[in-house]
Amino acid sequence: xxxxxxxxNRAAQTSFPRFFTKQLLAFLxxxxxxxxxxxFLYAAIAYSESENNFNDGTPxxxxxxVDAGLAQEDGAYALSPEAADVLAEQEAWALxxxxxxxxxxxxxxxxxxxxSLTPADAAMAAHYGTVADRPAFFWxxxxxxxxxxxxxxxxxxMSMDLPESTIRNLPLYLLLMFAVDxxxxxxxxxxxxxxTQRAVAPILGALDDLSEGRPSTLRLKxxxxxxxxxxxxxxxxxEQKDAARANWIRGVSHDIRxxxxxxxxxxxxxxxxxxxxxxxxxxxxxxxxxxLRIADLVTDLNTASRLDYDMQPLDLERIHLxxxxxSVVAAHANDGLDEAHPLELEVDESAADAVVLGDERLVxxxxxxALANARLHNEDGCNVVVRLSVRQGKPSGGGxxxxxxxxxxxxxxxxxxxxxxxxxxxxxxxxxxxxxxxSRTAASASGCAAGSPSxxxxxxxxxxxxxxxxxxxxxxxxxxxxxxxxxxxxxEVALPLA
Amino acid sequence: MAVTGGFGLVERHLRxxxxxxxxxxxxxxxMVAAILNGAGFSxxxxxxxxxxxxxxxxxxxxxxxxxxxxxxxxxxMPGMDGFELLARIRERPAHASTPALFLTAKDEPLDRVSGxxxxxxxxxxxxxxxxxxxxxxxxxxxxxxxxxxxxxELEASRVNFATAExxxxxxxxxxxxxxxxxxxxxxxxxxxxxxxxxxxxEACWGTSFGYENSLMAHIRRLREKIEANPSKxxxxxxxxxxxxKLAKR
Numbered sequence: 001x002x003x004x005x006x007x008x009n010r011a012a013q014t015s016f017p018r019f020f021t022k023q024l025l026a027f028l029x030x031x032x033x034x035x036x037x038x039x040f041l042y043a044a045i046a047y048s049e050s051e052n053n054f055n056d057g058t059p060x061x062x063x064x065x066v067d068a069g070l071a072q073e074d075g076a077y078a079l080s081p082e083a084a085d086v087l088a089e090q091e092a093w094a095l096x097x098x099x100x101x102x103x104x105x106x107x108x109x110x111x112x113x114x115x116s117l118t119p120a121d122a123a124m125a126a127h128y129g130t131v132a133d134r135p136a137f138f139w140x141x142x143x144x145x146x147x148x149x150x151x152x153x154x155x156x157x158m159s160m161d162l163p164e165s166t167i168r169n170l171p172l173y174l175l176l177m178f179a180v181d182x183x184x185x186x187x188x189x190x191x192x193x194x195x196t197q198r199a200v201a202p203i204l205g206a207l208d209d210l211s212e213g214r215p216s217t218l219r220l221k222x223x224x225x226x227x228x229x230x231x232x233x234x235x236x237x238x239e240q241k242d243a244a245r246a247n248w249i250r251g252v253s254h255d256i257r258x259x260x261x262x263x264x265x266x267x268x269x270x271x272x273x274x275x276x277x278x279x280x281x282x283x284x285x286x287x288x289x290x291x292l293r294i295a296d297l298v299t300d301l302n303t304a305s306r307l308d309y310d311m312q313p314l315d316l317e318r319i320h321l322x323x324x325x326x327s328v329v330a331a332h333a334n335d336g337l338d339e340a341h342p343l344e345l346e347v348d349e350s351a352a353d354a355v356v357l358g359d360e361r362l363v364x365x366x367x368x369x370a371l372a373n374a375r376l377h378n379e380d381g382c383n384v385v386v387r388l389s390v391r392q393g394k395p396s397g398g399g400x401x402x403x404x405x406x407x408x409x410x411x412x413x414x415x416x417x418x419x420x421x422x423x424x425x426x427x428x429x430x431x432x433x434x435x436x437x438x439s440r441t442a443a444s445a446s447g448c449a450a451g452s453p454s455x456x457x458x459x460x461x462x463x464x465x466x467x468x469x470x471x472x473x474x475x476x477x478x479x480x481x482x483x484x485x486x487x488x489x490x491x492e493v494a495l496p497l498a
Numbered sequence: 499m500a501v502t503g504g505f506g507l508v509e510r511h512l513r514x515x516x517x518x519x520x521x522x523x524x525x526x527x528x529m530v531a532a533i534l535n536g537a538g539f540s541x542x543x544x545x546x547x548x549x550x551x552x553x554x555x556x557x558x559x560x561x562x563x564x565x566x567x568x569x570x571x572x573x574x575m576p577g578m579d580g581f582e583l584l585a586r587i588r589e590r591p592a593h594a595s596t597p598a599l600f601l602t603a604k605d606e607p608l609d610r611v612s613g614x615x616x617x618x619x620x621x622x623x624x625x626x627x628x629x630x631x632x633x634x635x636x637x638x639x640x641x642x643x644x645x646x647x648x649x650x651e652l653e654a655s656r657v658n659f660a661t662a663e664x665x666x667x668x669x670x671x672x673x674x675x676x677x678x679x680x681x682x683x684x685x686x687x688x689x690x691x692x693x694x695x696x697x698x699x700e701a702c703w704g705t706s707f708g709y710e711n712s713l714m715a716h717i718r719r720l721r722e723k724i725e726a727n728p729s730k731x732x733x734x735x736x737x738x739x740x741x742x743k744l745a746k747r
Contacts, residue, residue, distance in 0.1 A: 257624035
């Protein structure tokens with residue numbers, strides 16, 4: 001849990017600003033470039049259009065041609081054939097009015113075009129660029145006004161009157177437009193970024209789930225749908241493999257029990273057979289002891305595998321710890337199987353009614369493992385004391401458990417299993433702690449059991465204490481180890497009080 | 499090879515009980531039978547499948563002199579498994595309450611195994627040590643077949659459960675109250691074993707919470723009745739931190 005939040009915090013802290021500056025800079029540059037390119041494109045297009053249409057091309061060229069081709073000879077006007085051709089080509093017409101507004105010459109003028117222009121008509125015609133709804137162009141000649149008309153709709157005229165202040169402010173307006181454009185881009189960028197983040201967040205969450213061994217199902221819409229489906233698929237595949245592994249472990253641990261029963265039964269029979277030679281009986285006793293170890297290992301392996309793979313491994317209920325410990329210790333005493341390791345239970349007065357929320361089977365298993373650990377390392381016998389107490393605030397040692405960060409104000413119930421046996425060297429204790437630390441980072445306890453065969457000091461401890469640690473942490477608690485050579489060993493399991 | 503070591507833990511009247519052992523693994527069944535024989539059980543039959551077991555049961559059920567008195571059943575068996583077999587056994591009126599134990603490889607759902615709904619009295623997880631097996635079987639038998647003799651012989655007294663009378667060594671006779679009788683019978687059924695205070699409360703009040711002080715008061719009065727010196731109990735001893743243990747003479 002804490003690991004997960006660490007990760008998301010880290011992601012938020014480091015990648016957010018980096019993403020922000022880099023991406024934003026690129027985006028601003030792009031927006032700027034777009035505006036600049038637009039501006040140049042506009043200028044280029046406008047220039048080329050006006051060049052084409054109004055300098056060399058029609059209609060100014062046409063008007064010029066007509067002007068040049070129209071000459072007065074002997075009081076009568078005549079148009080050169082070249083100019084007439086130009087007009088015909090454009091389906092255009094021409095009209096010359098004199099100073100009084102009366103037509104003095106005309107060429108192909110449609111019928112509905114008035115043959116005379118009053119000054120008012122002329123002004124209106126010039127203003128709208130049309131004569132009788134036909135686009136028209138005007139040319140001032142010495143002898144009058146030349147009007148060249150084109151078919152309806154050939155040209156579009158715009159006349160513009162702007163106050164000088166407007167023109168003066170034009171750069172400002174352009175700048176404003178530029179700024180507004182940028183702002184729009186920026187908002188668009190922000191929205192799309194937020195969307196991306198929202199779309200990516202569940203993916204990151206799902207990947208975190210996967211890396212921590214939880215199944216993840218991801219349903220996404222839109223472009224990222226594929227990604228979601230793949231992750232879901234991968235998760236299902238991993239789950240399948242995990243389930244297969246868990247089943248396999250369960251199967252093996254199941255199947256091994258019957259043959260082991262026989263090994264233990266007959267080894268025990270030989271060990272107790274008064275007629276067998278002493279050496280043989282001793283050997284049989286060793287077989288029996290080792291057989292019991294295998295039995296413990298198998299149970300541990302199975303429990304670890306369940307903790308790893310079961311979606312809901314904890315069967316939570318309110319556990320009255322004093323009661324549970326009494327029945328565990330009484331069962332050992334009643335079995336009378338192990339006289340070399342007398343067992344005692346001490347319950348602090350304050351802990352007599354201590355209740356934790358947990359899985360009783362697992363908590364019992366943790367205590368049994370601590371007891372087995374004491375027996376295993378003191379085969380010649382030792383006294384074992386189980387003590388239940390209550391501690392306020394954080395548990396003393398190994399405080400890296402989830403419980404320590406949860407800050408449970410109710411405190412912890414502490415089960416301490418202490419023996420007065422051979423104890424452990426400082427190096428051994430350190431190696432053991434290191435092993436537990438490794439198992440905490442490993443995704444699976446059962447995988448960790450096979451993890452480090454190199455170190456004999458730790459390999460000897462089997463899965464037992466690792467499982468105690470795992471069970472404690474599954475309950476939001478932690479364990480602490482202590483011991484010195486010749487001064488015994490203690491395992492302390494702290495579980496948050498309910 | 500015979501499995502020896504009688505453990506000396508099983509009372510004679512329990513060793514006469516007729517036991518049927520059902521396990522498909524012939525070798526394991528043979529070993530368990532040998533363990534039981536070694537512990538003094540004289541009537542142990544073995545069946546290797548559910549159908550075979552039912553046939554044997556029906557054959558013996560004709561007379562109460564020969565009917566089985568304890569079933570030890572393996573859970574995992576091909577064909578009819580242990581759960582089903584027990585259900586079929588329970589259908590027979592003669593065996594509706596005959597004690598039964600399961601041998602389980604522990605990965606079976608324990609709630610079903612330990613579940614009283616099936617009417618099993620206990621379960622023994624494989625692998626087990628012979629001594630454990632014998633102890634558990636003896637405990638079940640002790641619970642289910644209380645000694646015909648209602649007399650409990652203690653260091654300083656003799657208790658007659660039928661009349662609730664305590665004959666003290668000093669010649670005095672006192673009566674047990676109902677609760678004292680209950681507590682003492684639970685302890686007597688588990689004589690020599692620690693009974694936790696929780697288990698005692700559970701057995702006598704139906705809950706283990708809130709009766710510790712009452713229990714202590716009852717125990718104190720019981721000791722006054724059955725012990726020569728109640729402050730130095732010889733029969734009803736306290737096991738520190740755990741509970742009480744009754745020592746028979």
